[in-house]
Amino acid sequence: MNNQRRTVLKSGSGAALLGMLAAAGIITPGMALADWNKAAFDAKSMADTLKALGAGSPADSKDVQVTGPDIAENGAVVPVGVASSLLNVTMVAILIEKNPNALAASFVLPEGTEANVQTRVKMGQTSNIYALVKSDGKFFMATKEIKVTLGGCGG
């Protein structure tokens, strides 16, 4: 066990830790999380998130499907899937309208990967879930409401 590493891990928040690592020269500032779309994940409202993703105002499409339970007993683990029959899908994102930050996850799909992704998300309360799909450079969206009887954010 590397005790120094343990101490570093215990000593506070992620931001402070990153700062320390940066100061120690282990990672250079700007390298960490460089690829992660911070603006999109920090955005609170749906509109801001869509803007940060460069999606503007996507059109509703019947060719995008959101799957999930109608009622989720436990908001901490809500199975959600996005599928689309649209061609050339390059990006899929899952947004939860009433969570503190709307964007839950985004996926970049290279050619050959099907527009069919399943994961599990947390939901703070009953909310609409949006599936955002980028096909041929255009954004499309579908919605499903999931009722949550027990929230997954906060105690």
Place this chain on the structure above:
Amino acid sequence: MGNPMKIRAANKDGVTEVKVLVSHEMETGQRKDSAGAIVPAWFITELTAKHGDKVVLSSEFGPSVSKNPYLAFKFKGGAKGDKITVSWKDNKGDTRSDEAAIN
């Protein structure tokens, strides 16, 4: 480094379905502990899956992905015995990479 991921990959009719179960706390940074102090955010930010050297899925996660994230996706191609590599990075800079062979 985190605990090992569970990765299952199965090829059927030329399409490989990959299922990944990652072991990670995925702390949101919204929760408070019993003393009322906010538990700092700790979550996976990026996860990449590769078939051999080719990236088949690259994803970005926010803190609202569930604890011990589950992910399933499908890609065309892949043959029995091919190697699938999944790697993630979290907001503390920790990383982990695991491999599995397609069944």
